[in-house]
Amino acid sequence: MLTIRGQASRSSQFCDGVSRRDFIKIGGMVMGSLSLPQILAAEAAAGVTRSHKAIINVFLPGGPPHQDMWDIKVDAPSEIRGEFQPIATNVPGIEIGELFPRIASMMDKFVPIRSIVGASGSHYATQAITGRHTTNPPAGGWPSLGAWVSKLQGPVSPTVPPHLSLFYKTRHQPWGDPGDGGFLGVKHSPFRLMGGDDKSGTVESRENMVLKDITLDRLTDRKSLLGTLDGLRRECDNSGAMDGLDAFTQQAIGILTSSQLAEALDYTKEDPKLVERYGKGDPVFRADGAPKMNENFLIARRLVEAGARVVSLNFSRWDWHGGNFARARQDMPMLDQALSALIEDLDQRGMLRDVSVVCWGEFGRTPKINGNAGRDHWPKVSCAMLAGGGIRAGQVIGSTNRLGEYAEDRPVTFQEVLATLYQNIGLNLSAVREFDLRGRPQYLVDDGVQPLRELV
Numbered sequence: 001m002l003t004i005r006g007q008a009s010r011s012s013q014f015c016d017g018v019s020r021r022d023f024i025k026i027g028g029m030v031m032g033s034l035s036l037p038q039i040l041a042a043e044a045a046a047g048v049t050r051s052h053k054a055i056i057n058v059f060l061p062g063g064p065p066h067q068d069m070w071d072i073k074v075d076a077p078s079e080i081r082g083e084f085q086p087i088a089t090n091v092p093g094i095e096i097g098e099l100f101p102r103i104a105s106m107m108d109k110f111v112p113i114r115s116i117v118g119a120s121g122s123h124y125a126t127q128a129i130t131g132r133h134t135t136n137p138p139a140g141g142w143p144s145l146g147a148w149v150s151k152l153q154g155p156v157s158p159t160v161p162p163h164l165s166l167f168y169k170t171r172h173q174p175w176g177d178p179g180d181g182g183f184l185g186v187k188h189s190p191f192r193l194m195g196g197d198d199k200s201g202t203v204e205s206r207e208n209m210v211l212k213d214i215t216l217d218r219l220t221d222r223k224s225l226l227g228t229l230d231g232l233r234r235e236c237d238n239s240g241a242m243d244g245l246d247a248f249t250q251q252a253i254g255i256l257t258s259s260q261l262a263e264a265l266d267y268t269k270e271d272p273k274l275v276e277r278y279g280k281g282d283p284v285f286r287a288d289g290a291p292k293m294n295e296n297f298l299i300a301r302r303l304v305e306a307g308a309r310v311v312s313l314n315f316s317r318w319d320w321h322g323g324n325f326a327r328a329r330q331d332m333p334m335l336d337q338a339l340s341a342l343i344e345d346l347d348q349r350g351m352l353r354d355v356s357v358v359c360w361g362e363f364g365r366t367p368k369i370n371g372n373a374g375r376d377h378w379p380k381v382s383c384a385m386l387a388g389g390g391i392r393a394g395q396v397i398g399s400t401n402r403l404g405e406y407a408e409d410r411p412v413t414f415q416e417v418l419a420t421l422y423q424n425i426g427l428n429l430s431a432v433r434e435f436d437l438r439g440r441p442q443y444l445v446d447d448g449v450q451p452l453r454e455l456v
Contacts, residue, residue: 053355053356053389053424053425054308054309054311054354054355054356055146055309055310055356055357055389055424055425056300056310056311056313056356057128057358058313058360059128059129059312059315060315060316061123061170061176061290061314061315061318061361061362062123062175062316062319062320063319063362063365063377063378064360064361064382064383065082065320065324065328065364065365065375066114066364066365066382066383067081067365067400067404068082068097068099068325068332068375069096069097069100069332070097070114070383071114071383071399071404072086072096072097073400073402073404076367079368080367082325083325084325085097085098087104088104089103089104089107090105090106090107090108094112094394094395094396097332099332099333100332101336102336102337102340102341103339103385106340106344108393109347109352109388109393110385110393111386111393112385112396112397113386113397113412114381114396114398114400115381115398115399115407115410115411115412116360116383116384116398116412116413116414117380117381117413118413119362119363119380119382120133120134120135120362120363121379122174122362123172123175124177125167125175125176125314126142126174126177128362128414129145129178130142130418131145131415131417131418131419132415138183138437139437139438140182140184141180141182142182143179143180143181143182143188144163144190145310145421145422146163146164146165146178147179147180147182147184148184148188148444149162149163149310149425149427150163150184150187150309151181151185151188151434153426155307156308157260157306159260159261159307160260160261160264160303161191162309162310163188163189163190163191163308163310164190164303164308164311164312165190165191165192165193165194165311165313166296166312166313167192167314168194168195168290168291169194170196170285170290170314171196171285171288172289175288175289175314175317176196176314178190179312183434183435183436183437184434190312193265196285260307261306264306267295267298267299267302270298274298274341275295275298277341277344278295278298278338278341278342278345281294281334287317288317289316289317289319290314290315290316292331292334293315296313297313297339298341298345301349301351301355304355305351310425315338316334318331318361320365320374321372321374321376322370322374323373324373326373335359339385342357343357343387343388346388351388352387353389354388354390355388355389356386356387356389356391356420356424357386357388358417358421359385359386360383360384360385361382362382363377363382364378364379364404367404367405380405380407381400389420389421389424390424390456391455391456392456397410398411415446416449416450416452418444419449419451420451420456422444422445422451423451423456424456427444429443429445429451432444
């Protein structure tokens, strides 16, 4: 995290209206970026448009309970079914859990997938970020979804990185890992906008790198900036991080002096009624997961509008081995409000056809409720919710058996979902080939994996 403070001794606002008392928190070591010549070349190209294809990836750390959300098992015995009832949606024949009434009222814009298979069973965001398992990666590692898009499509705006992350750093580190550039390189890693937990355990206190004595007025002085970064530079190794830092330094100057990214992060500029529609988040880090920040769904939309191509965020902690239903009554209505507001907002702005949204976790939960009123890990099947990107919405893909144990119809893999997102954003699965650090050819998805035929 890079924190830049304004000078308290001068005017309370910049000429663009950004308050000097606000922190501008930008990124970390792993940031997508362009060199200055590339920025100038991009700027001289066809021009920047506000209408572009994009992806918002919502990760629910811990494994949300599929049978309590969008796949209620009405015919299962009580020790499996749980406490929640199904409710009708605005699409005849589709029912989802009672804690999602807002999504139910606009199901014609959503697609629940009830048959996600192939989870590793590990508490990692990796499969939802890369589509791959953590075992046997290629030389350099698997690139994340956003890294591929950054590499192949580049920036929309020279002052907004194409690949941004609102992931909070979590005490269980894999839940706060938005992936990186893998063999595509450090500069295609996500530009991280959020920090992590500290002793006070709140979002407001996050801060993990401060450029001491650097204000926005001094950012154009490259020599001073490089001097301040010198200590961090010494930590770089021979893996390409040095090149990434050079690219970050160049881009940080352009981003911070333009204030475009800072403005996108300031959701208070929105109509208060719209902010209220998204709901008020809970900034507290509980246990080892992420806070519940509804506001980040709105910020994700603002970042896309500003020029981001891929934005990822993590929301809450869903590893409910105990108190599953009490936790669900807290978290699910918040998710229902934030996710439905995002889709409604995108739709009203004419962006929904261009912006794909996916919401999912790393695996599902056990059909049988344990002695602590919780559900344990269940990698055999899980769920996802898709919207936008021009997909044929208002349908359900896949089903599980009566007890929610396994995919009975149309099993769907993580890679199939990512293949759909890649196609939505304009990438040709059959035409893309890159080489890992050993010179071996690698592709967006494995051979034979295709986008979901029901959607595209």
